[in-house]
Amino acid sequence: MIDFLLTPLEFEFMQRAFVAVGLVCVLCSVVGCFVILRSMAFLGDAIAHSILPGVAVAYLVGANLTLGALVAAGAVAAGIAFLSRKGALQEDTAIGILFSSALALGIALISTIRSYATDLSHILFGNLLGVRPEDLLGIAVIGAGILLLLFLAYRPLLIVTFDPILAATLRLPIDLLRTAFLIIIALTIVVSLQVTGVALVTAMLVTPAATAYLVTRRFPEMVLFSALFGLLAGITGLYASYYLNIASGASVVLSATGLFLLAFLFAPRKGWITTRIRQGRSG
Amino acid sequence: MTDDPFVPKCENARLEFHHVDAGYNGGLALADVSFNIPQGMRVALVGPNGAGKSTLLKVMTRLLPIRRGEVLIHGLPLGHHVDCLAYVPQRDEINWRFPATVQDVVLMGRFGKKRWLKKLNKEDTDVAMRSMDEMGILPIRNTSLADLSGGQQQRVFLARALAQEPHILLMDEPFNGVDQTTQDKVIEILAHLRSMCVTTLVATHDLNLAAGRFDHILLLNHTLIAAGPPDQVMRKDIIRRAFGPSALDFDNLVVVDQYCPE
Numbered sequence: 001m002i003d004f005l006l007t008p009l010e011f012e013f014m015q016r017a018f019v020a021v022g023l024v025c026v027l028c029s030v031v032g033c034f035v036i037l038r039s040m041a042f043l044g045d046a047i048a049h050s051i052l053p054g055v056a057v058a059y060l061v062g063a064n065l066t067l068g069a070l071v072a073a074g075a076v077a078a079g080i081a082f083l084s085r086k087g088a089l090q091e092d093t094a095i096g097i098l099f100s101s102a103l104a105l106g107i108a109l110i111s112t113i114r115s116y117a118t119d120l121s122h123i124l125f126g127n128l129l130g131v132r133p134e135d136l137l138g139i140a141v142i143g144a145g146i147l148l149l150l151f152l153a154y155r156p157l158l159i160v161t162f163d164p165i166l167a168a169t170l171r172l173p174i175d176l177l178r179t180a181f182l183i184i185i186a187l188t189i190v191v192s193l194q195v196t197g198v199a200l201v202t203a204m205l206v207t208p209a210a211t212a213y214l215v216t217r218r219f220p221e222m223v224l225f226s227a228l229f230g231l232l233a234g235i236t237g238l239y240a241s242y243y244l245n246i247a248s249g250a251s252v253v254l255s256a257t258g259l260f261l262l263a264f265l266f267a268p269r270k271g272w273i274t275t276r277i278r279q280g281r282s283g
Numbered sequence: 284m285t286d287d288p289f290v291p292k293c294e295n296a297r298l299e300f301h302h303v304d305a306g307y308n309g310g311l312a313l314a315d316v317s318f319n320i321p322q323g324m325r326v327a328l329v330g331p332n333g334a335g336k337s338t339l340l341k342v343m344t345r346l347l348p349i350r351r352g353e354v355l356i357h358g359l360p361l362g363h364h365v366d367c368l369a370y371v372p373q374r375d376e377i378n379w380r381f382p383a384t385v386q387d388v389v390l391m392g393r394f395g396k397k398r399w400l401k402k403l404n405k406e407d408t409d410v411a412m413r414s415m416d417e418m419g420i421l422p423i424r425n426t427s428l429a430d431l432s433g434g435q436q437q438r439v440f441l442a443r444a445l446a447q448e449p450h451i452l453l454m455d456e457p458f459n460g461v462d463q464t465t466q467d468k469v470i471e472i473l474a475h476l477r478s479m480c481v482t483t484l485v486a487t488h489d490l491n492l493a494a495g496r497f498d499h500i501l502l503l504n505h506t507l508i509a510a511g512p513p514d515q516v517m518r519k520d521i522i523r524r525a526f527g528p529s530a531l532d533f534d535n536l537v538v539v540d541q542y543c544p545e
Contacts, residue, residue: 152400155397162378162383163376163377163378165344169344169368169395170395217384217427219382221382222382
């Protein structure tokens with residue numbers, strides 16, 4: 001058993017992969033708690049896909065990929081706000097249009113690169129085993145920054161998420177908080193790029209938080225459990241990826257889905273089977 | 284609140300509307316509304332559906348900007364006060380999926396008095412406990428928000444508003460779809476707030492409650508139709524002017540046939 005757990009750690013690239021997956025999964029899971037309670041899962045998905053053309057352009061001109069991703073994320077967030085302003089279009093329609101266009105543009109740009117298939121699959125699905133030490137540093141620094149920001153703005157974000165009218169009567173800077181939160185989502189997605197890729201990052205933003213939501217009753221507990229579930233999914237997923245020889249990003253996401261299904265069926269208060277059993281007993 | 288050093292002096296006209304216009308997109312929901320409310324009054328905001336009752340409350344919470352005119356609280360324009368206004372929302376305005384207990388929600392009422400990172404102290408928890416006790420929800424303080432009945436939910440948000448220790452309390456249709464206990468609690472608390480000199484502004488479609496339980500009536504139909512004590516405002520000619528054809532006249536009795544809000 002010990003050997004089973006230790007064997008993958010003999011490789012340096014696997015050690016880095018474990019650290020990276022741990023950091024990214026915890027980060028995504030914490031940010032994800034706010035995302036699902038504000039019903040912003042679709043928006044997160046859109047930002048993730050909109051990053052593709054940014055990364056492609058940066059790759060083509062040899063610029064910093066992270067910078068390209070951030071610029072693209074900012075442009076799409078602003079575009080959604082513009083298209084859905086004052087009743088022009090429903091926000092989800094605006095998101096739908098921009099998100100698929102950005103994806104198409106990204107693929108169009110990447111298809112001009114000769115090593116098209118490999119590069120595209122790395123951007124779409126991550127390249128966890130290719131994490132370099134400097135990538136790890138980047139993930140750690142940006143991740144710590146995001147968590148600090150969330151910690152500082154915890155109370156106002158909580159109020160805006162729960163009750164926007166209370167936020168207004170308390171004179172909280174509502175628009176600033178929304179923008180700041182969009183930037184937090186964009187940064188989270190950008191640092192998760194290498195671990196889960198563009199296509200799967202939404203899963204890590206949504207699934208562990210949804211799992212935690214099913215088993216907790218208070219928001220601070222939800223954040224804590226979400227981080228734990230994310231970490232657990234990341235580590236089991238990476239082991240599964242090593243031993244079953246499957247793509248690491250997909251493996252991590254499937255582990256998270258497995259945890260979610262367990263909670264969905266067996267959560268003490270809200271589980272599908274648990275409530276059936278309770279009804280059976282009382283009826 | 285009993286041994287609180289904060290005992291406000293009742294003064295005149297501490298809430299003033301001066302020729303206020305407000306609305307959504309193109310149309311005006313409120314036109315040229317002016318009134319003065321002395322501090323500490325229980326004010327009922329009545330009028331037909333779509334008369335602008337909720338709009339008026341939204342203007343006060345600054346969710347809706349004023350097109351023209353001004354609103355003064357204690358002589359200062361809106362936006363100069365951080366926490367002197369509390370709003371009890373209608374139930375569809377709240378994110379009920381949010382994981383929180385009754386006590387978590389009531390404690391949010393204390394956040395306005397704190398810096399973003401400052402911890403809540405014993406005074407804050409004491410005020411929250413007292414507010415929950417007054418609303419009769421102390422025994423269920425550890426219950427999840429999602430597991431409450433409609434009336435209990437209403438009382439939670441009223442307790443939170445009390446915990447804010449406001450000078451002006453706004454309520455939008457607090458008597459809608461709640462049980463008798465909650466309705467009695469709301470009326471009891473209105474009387475208590477009056478003794479504390481807190482102004483309460485309650486939008487309601489219940490003309491009986493408005494006439495019997497409030498000191499002052501604002502009768503609204505886009506513009507202010509009448510304002511004053513119940514016996515001056517709740518006269519059938521005035522009611523008919525506000526409600527138009529939906530007011531049915533039976534000799535001395537006016538029945539307003541307008542089934543239900545929303």
